[in-house]
Amino acid sequence: MNWRRLKNIIWKELLDLSRDKRTIFAAIIVPIIFYPTLGGLIGYMFKAQPAYIAIIDYDKGEYSEELKNTLLNYSKYFGNVNIFTNYTSELQVLENPNIDLTLIIPKGFTENITKSLNGVGIVYIKPNVVSSKASEALSLVEMAINALSNNIVRKRIKTAIPNVEPERFLNPIKKVVEYIGPGGRAASPEERFLFLTLMIFILGLYFSMHPAIAFVTDSVAGEKERKTLEALLVTPASRIEILGGKLIASLVLSGVAAGMNTLGVFLMYTFLFGGLLGVQIPIGGGLGLIGIYAIDVFLTVTVTVSIALLLSTVSGSVRSAHSNATALTTVLALVMFASIYGDLEKIASQTLPLLYLIPYTHSVLALVTFVKYENGFIYSVRHLLILAIYTLALITLGAKLFSGERILIAKVKRKGRKFKLKLFA
Amino acid sequence: MLAVEIKNLHRFYGDFEALKGITFDIDEGEIFGLIGPNGSGKTTTLRIIATILKPSKGIVKVFGYDVVREADKVRELISYLPEEADLYKRLTGVENLLFFAKMYGETSDEVKEMVKFGIEISGLGNRVYDKVETYSKGMRRRLALARTLMVKPKLAILDEPTSGLDVYASVNVRNSIKKFVRETGSTVLLSSHNMLEVEYLCDRVAFISKGNIIAIGTPDELKKKYNASNLEEAFVRAVESELEET
Structure with missing residues (x-):
């Protein structure tokens, strides 16, 4: 690994992606404006309407x-x-x-x-x-x-x-x-809202995923579509350096976007419930839960980036990579919505173990187990580790797929001879 | 020393054989042209030499390094301008040059030198500081060529360097290539449809048709061999005689 080249690729990717004003606006600016406005508007409408x-x-x-x-x-x-x-x-x-x-x-x-x-x-x-x-x-x-x-x-x-x-x-x-917390101890007044806090955090996880898809598909499939990849692949940079640079840059911007999304969703619910009930939502679970949530967001975004990366390497255009990645991650993220209405851990452990195969199940369980058990930290870390393993496996697979040959002829194989001849020109 | 050594190179795409055992060498410091119609195997050959595609069979070496087993070493020595290459449009011209210079240069002085040379080759003047999305097609091609040549590769691989350019822009690009070789002594392998361009630039030329090399030599040798007044005529006769033989 040549760090100088890796740094150079990260610099280029950050510069290139950050100048894509529409994506930056949609991924970073919109959530912090749109979600709180939506929450405030719904709350206001409900409160103002007699x-x-x-x-x-x-x-x-x-x-x-x-x-x-x-x-x-x-x-x-x-x-x-x-x-x-x-x-x-x-x-x-x-x-x-x-x-x-x-x-x-x-x-x-x-x-x-x-x-x-x-x-x-x-x-x-x-x-x-x-x-x-x-x-x-x-x-x-x-x-x-x-x-x-x-x-x-x-x-x-x-x-x-x-x-x-x-x-x-x-x-x-x-x-x-008498409200009780894990292990039977008396719950603090804030902890009575833990269900609400968890719901907001899980929704925050869901909304954090989408900007990551936009950044990684633009970075990988976009390079292919804009016909800049071939020249890049012939530079002395190794495939790992190119892929690593793209991943790190996508993660940096996705991290910023995830933070904005989470804040946006939190403000949305604050304004929504402030408007509806006239109460503020306290964050139950304290700094521990916030810390676990931050790591969880990072790993959830990383898994999403890895999935989008895989699909980007085999897609012919940004549009197809983006729509394929969005469709797949949205289907997988259904577990997040399910967890708002039920205990995902009970369902997964007692009736539907297949849910454990979905990476986002572990994103949810990392939060749920942290607040549910007395030693929730241990359970939570276990799920975070599984997420990390998923990420490593997907990135390794992505690195294997990220060969010049595979990228260049992937489209040809799928689309048939007509395109083959074009390639041979 | 041989810059490129190709022996019995085959390449299959599924059942389709794009290259049928081609063999040729390129000497160091030479400008070598690969000429052929669409679908003849030019781009496949260049991509294999550039380490992007793998040969199905045969040996390809660049300055003695095998393009499959020693691809990393080969990529240190070459630079490639793909036919449809474009640039990072949200970056300025100079940022594009800087990015590629940093891929090759070891020190900041080397990088600065490369970028300076790139700006000179591109001939874009102060426009090099503007975003590429504001450039015309000709300006983008000149910058892409500058990006390829500024690193002073031992072997520059140029796939249709003047593709889609008007006459004036094509002349500029050709002059840049000629000047580059004169100043650096690098080897250039280029493919082109433009026979005038090839005749003007190349020391030696290979005609390729349907995955086979059908003739190879200096432009004068080829014209003499096919009793033609120019390279275009020689190419047509070479293809026709190949068709008659098959």
């Missing part, structure tokens, strides 16, 4: 008034909710398509409740199926109804069995919830 609840009170009794007042009180603490009490019929409500939910209190509601201890009052709740705020409105209405129900039950208890404490009568079981 929920409209219409109440039609045919009863006009004591309890229908109490229900309306409870709703109005709760709505002050429930975000952006408008309650309309001026409607007198359902037909009137139908004229306003912006109403997300209609609450109808029929005549006799109060009377039915008060006439005996067994009396039941009925209300009709009609959420609008095309409304994105209907479920929020429904939650509010149900909370108000529950509060009113509790109030009525307390009164009934006092009347029927005056020596009983209504609260204890209503809640004979006291719940004590």
Whole structure:
């Protein structure tokens, strides 16, 4: 290995790739702008958009008034909710398509409740199926109804069995919830959001992969397509030096892009949940998890680069190399999405061991096992090592394929004699 | 010493035999031309000498080094201009030269000297500091030639060096090659369709057709052998007589 030549190739690749403004913009600048904007926009839209609840009170009794007042009180603490009490019929409500939910209190509601201890009052709740705020409105209405129900039950208890404490009568079981971490230790408040943190990190892994594909396909297949590779292969630089230089340069830019993507995804969720719930996402797992995540991103990007490299050496153009590599890595990365909805480790170890053959399974498990087990670091390192082994194997294979002969005639073999003759000219 | 030594060279692509046992030598300091129609095996021959393709059978040596077993040593001595070679368009002309100079030069002085020589050969003047994507086709070809010759290889392999260039640009390129050989004493192996170019530049010429060398000699010898007034005529007669024999 001649380090001077390797350094020269890295310099050329970084200079060449960094001047590809479109790729740099798409891979590095867009994530840091687009993802947070998307998160902020969704959060803002959700928060800024009010929920409209219409109440039609045919009863006009004591309890229908109490229900309306409870709703109005709760709505002050429930975000952006408008309650309309001026409607007198359902037909009137139908004229306003912006109403997300209609609450109808029929005549006799109060009377039915008060006439005996067994009396039941009925209300009709009609959420609008095309409304994105209907479920929020429904939650509010149900909370108000529950509060009113509790109030009525307390009164009934006092009347029927005056020596009983209504609260204890209503809640004979006291719940004590204590969140625990690996090994049974008490979890910190931040760790209660570990699932959310992991989800964001796994999505960050997924988004980190794609810039790597763009850089490596441009570097290898692009050189072939732009007809600069042949002259390069005849220089004194060895195949390993050429390939190594390209890999290192692609990894440097991919690393920057991965960092930007991760930050972008984190900001997206911060703004999204800030907008939706008004809360900030704490990073559970601390610096240890962040460290493991950084190594995991690096190795996941490296594996992706290796896969893209293999496909680039046998593809005739940047477009085909890029689309083949994107298609393959996206299919393999389905495990990442699956892991958001289920425990990938349970599935892989108990029902589907084939998942272990997919490198990205180990990208996910390196994070999951770190937070799941008491000695999670050991399990995590095991998965990171498997990723490293995958990378080495793929790069070795790529280096073997990266021969002048194979690169030059790969296209010919696939496309037949017509192209053969062109090559022989 | 022989710059290139080729004995019984065969090359197959699947069932298709592109080279059918060609044999020829090139002396050190010579400008040698390989002439043939499309699909005759010129580029395959040059690629094998340049260590990109491997021979199916036969021996190819460059300054005594075997192109298969000692490819690394061969690549230290040669420089290659492929027919469809292009440059790194997002880099400037001088950055392109610098990149290739660093592949060959051991010290920074050597590299500077190569780049200086490259700028001179290219004849691009101050445009050499502009990005290659702003160059015309002729300028790109001149820079590609400069990149190939500036490292002063012992053997320069030039595949259709004036391919696709207009008359003026072609004359510039031919003059650069002639000047380069005069100044460095390097050996040049070139392929071309342009008989005038070959006659002007080459000390010796080989006619290649359908993977066979059908004639070899100085331009004057070939013209005399085929009773032709120019090399173009000689080439046509050589191909026709080959066809008659087969």
